[in-house]
Amino acid sequence: MVLSSNDKTNVKTIFTKIGGHAEEYGSETLERMFITYPQTKTYFPHFDLQHGSAQIKAHGKKVAGALIEAVNHIDDIAGALSKLSDLHAQKLRVDPVNFKLLGQCFLVVVAIHHPSVLTPEVHASLDKFLCAVGNVLTAKYR
Amino acid sequence: MVHWSAEEKQLITSVWSKINVEECGAEALARLLIVYPWTQRFFASFGNLSSPTAIIGNPKVRAHGRKVLTSFGEAVKNLDNIKATYAKLSELHCEKLHVDPENFRLLGDILIIVLASHFARDFTPACQFAWQKLVSVVAHALARKYH
Numbered sequence: 001m002v003l004s005s006n007d008k009t010n011v012k013t014i015f016t017k018i019g020g021h022a023e024e025y026g027s028e029t030l031e032r033m034f035i036t037y038p039q040t041k042t043y044f045p046h047f048d049l050q051h052g053s054a055q056i057k058a059h060g061k062k063v064a065g066a067l068i069e070a071v072n073h074i075d076d077i078a079g080a081l082s083k084l085s086d087l088h089a090q091k092l093r094v095d096p097v098n099f100k101l102l103g104q105c106f107l108v109v110v111a112i113h114h115p116s117v118l119t120p121e122v123h124a125s126l127d128k129f130l131c132a133v134g135n136v137l138t139a140k141y142r
Numbered sequence: 143m144v145h146w147s148a149e150e151k152q153l154i155t156s157v158w159s160k161i162n163v164e165e166c167g168a169e170a171l172a173r174l175l176i177v178y179p180w181t182q183r184f185f186a187s188f189g190n191l192s193s194p195t196a197i198i199g200n201p202k203v204r205a206h207g208r209k210v211l212t213s214f215g216e217a218v219k220n221l222d223n224i225k226a227t228y229a230k231l232s233e234l235h236c237e238k239l240h241v242d243p244e245n246f247r248l249l250g251d252i253l254i255i256v257l258a259s260h261f262a263r264d265f266t267p268a269c270q271f272a273w274q275k276l277v278s279v280v281a282h283a284l285a286r287k288y289h
Contacts, residue, residue: 104251107258109258111258119194120177120197121194123255124176
């Protein structure tokens, strides 16, 4: 699966529209993921997972930051997220299936806040991008 | 048997009552074919699927999307008996249509996104949970008779 130049344009456009809300969307994505897919909470036994928790806000900010970093280096996502990829392989070891769940929730959040921007083509590009990010983060697992 | 809390049932039926099945079904199927283009393999007889515009405007896609979502409504009406509701359809998808059940999961995920875009903030996390559970149960029921 390769990101076409159209895909890259679509992803950059949507992230421009998201603008300063990225951190907020990161938190909302996580919250929805924990509620929709409770098994994902198993990776956060040390977190307060209540609505509005400072830890979810902080972690949402981190997740959003990583996505933005990937967008800003969309021609070399593997390079941009190399350290994060190491972290997930060696320390966090989040099962690969969960990246799809996070991606689904991010798409839901974008659909809620920007329904008119998430045209089918942009939806396809964003889904591909999120898959690419997930692939990079799990690339060194074995 | 799947257990639904009263709240989950309420969230499901309330959202369903506000859906335009024709529009929503058409959109969901079109998005499936656009976002996951390999799913077009089942629709060679549908004519022009060469671009997102073609897919969205394709009358067979619209009609089939409506048909699929209408059928989904049977699950909403029979939440306590989804397995039996889809037994025959499951056999059909296996024996005649030869559809990999993974496709049911893909369509379910797409439907969630369509609902989110239509209902915005009203599509609360609790709502998303209930509907994600529903699409998962429907996908499972449709795969159940596979052999």
